Amino acid sequence: ETGGLLLETTRGVLxxxxxxxxxxxxxxxxxxxxxxxPRVRIVPFRGEYYELIPQRKELLKGLIYPVPxxxxxxxxxxxxxxxxxxxxxxxxxxxxxxxxxxxxxSFNSRDAAETLMYFGFWRLALRYWKxxxxxxxxxxxxxxxxxxxxxxxxxxxxxDLVPGGxxxxxxxxxxxxxxxxxxxxxxxxxxxxxxxxxxxxxxxxISIGRAIASRAGQVLGxx
Ligand SMILES: Cc1cc2nc3c(=O)[nH]c(=O)nc-3n(C[C@H](O)[C@H](O)[C@H](O)COP(=O)(O)OP(=O)(O)OC[C@H]3O[C@@H](n4cnc5c(N)ncnc54)[C@H](O)[C@@H]3O)c2cc1C
Numbered sequence: 423e424t425g426g427l428l429l430e431t432t433r434g435v436l437x438x439x440x441x442x443x444x445x446x447x448x449x450x451x452x453x454x455x456x457x458x459x460p461r462v463r464i465v466p467f468r469g470e471y472y473e474l475i476p477q478r479k480e481l482l483k484g485l486i487y488p489v490p491x492x493x494x495x496x497x498x499x500x501x502x503x504x505x506x507x508x509x510x511x512x513x514x515x516x517x518x519x520x521x522x523x524x525x526x527x528s529f530n531s532r533d534a535a536e537t538l539m540y541f542g543f544w545r546l547a548l549r550y551w552k553x554x555x556x557x558x559x560x561x562x563x564x565x566x567x568x569x570x571x572x573x574x575x576x577x578x579x580x581x582d583l584v585p586g587g588x589x590x591x592x593x594x595x596x597x598x599x600x601x602x603x604x605x606x607x608x609x610x611x612x613x614x615x616x617x618x619x620x621x622x623x624x625x626x627x628i629s630i631g632r633a634i635a636s637r638a639g640q641v642l643g644x645x
Contacts, residue, residue: 440642443615447592462594469513471586478582495603545599594618
């Protein structure tokens with residue numbers, strides 16, 4: 423529409439001056455619905471956690487993180503204390519067959535097909551199939567998960583842990599199979615699409631918010 427956009431949503435039609443897409447797991451689809459060709463595809467990777475049982479809480483006093491492998495944007499399993507004083511161990515990084523699929527059994531045919539029909543996915547799979555299989559094995563085998571944790575905390579035992587929650591990473595994957603590990607923002611007249619806002623330090627990051635707000639000021643005239 424002249425001088426603005428007309429958005430057709432499930433809650434009706436919206437008129438607006440500009441559009442800022444921060445849709446995480448759905449961000450590439452939202453971009454496509456806006457007529458943009460995203461330079462990446464979102465491929466979901468589930469991260470599963472265990473939690474330390476209350477009787478073994480004293481094993482963890484702070485955070486324990488590994489040295490990251492620079493080939494991957496995922497850090498590897500680590501130990502975290504949450505604001506509610508839950509002591510988490512994880513997450514792993516397993517290919518998810520559903521974008522918002524928080525269980526091992528989660529499956530969505532459209533999501534799975536979009537991943538499996540993407541060249542970038544097969545290029546990644548060819549390069550890192552062994553790591554991918556190891557992650558899947560660790561997802562189903564608690565003993566394997568515990569072995570990975572013992573590299574950081576040798577005294578931890580399987581019986582110290584109970585299953586915790588999970589999350590799904592919106593991993594941007596380039597057509598050449600590269601796991602994008604930097605911010606990716608695509609712009610078009612009246613629109614900003616945040617297609618990758620990766621960890622670390624992304625969650626609720628004020629400086630990322632400021633950077634995007636400043637672009638919105640310039641591109642969308644919202645300053
Ligand atoms: C297991 C796990 C562990 C992580 N650990 C860390 C960490 O330790 N440190 C760190 O910095 N980062 C971490 N991250 C990454 C961090 O969560 C992401 O980098 C960050 O959330 C990305 O922010 P975002 O705003 O782009 O997307 P999101 O936080 O995913 O927000 C997207 C929002 O868009 C909404 N949405 C989607 N589609 C639509 C639609 N069609 N209409 C309306 N709304 C829609 C969603 O509901 C959601 O609220 C972790 C992620 C996972 C999964």
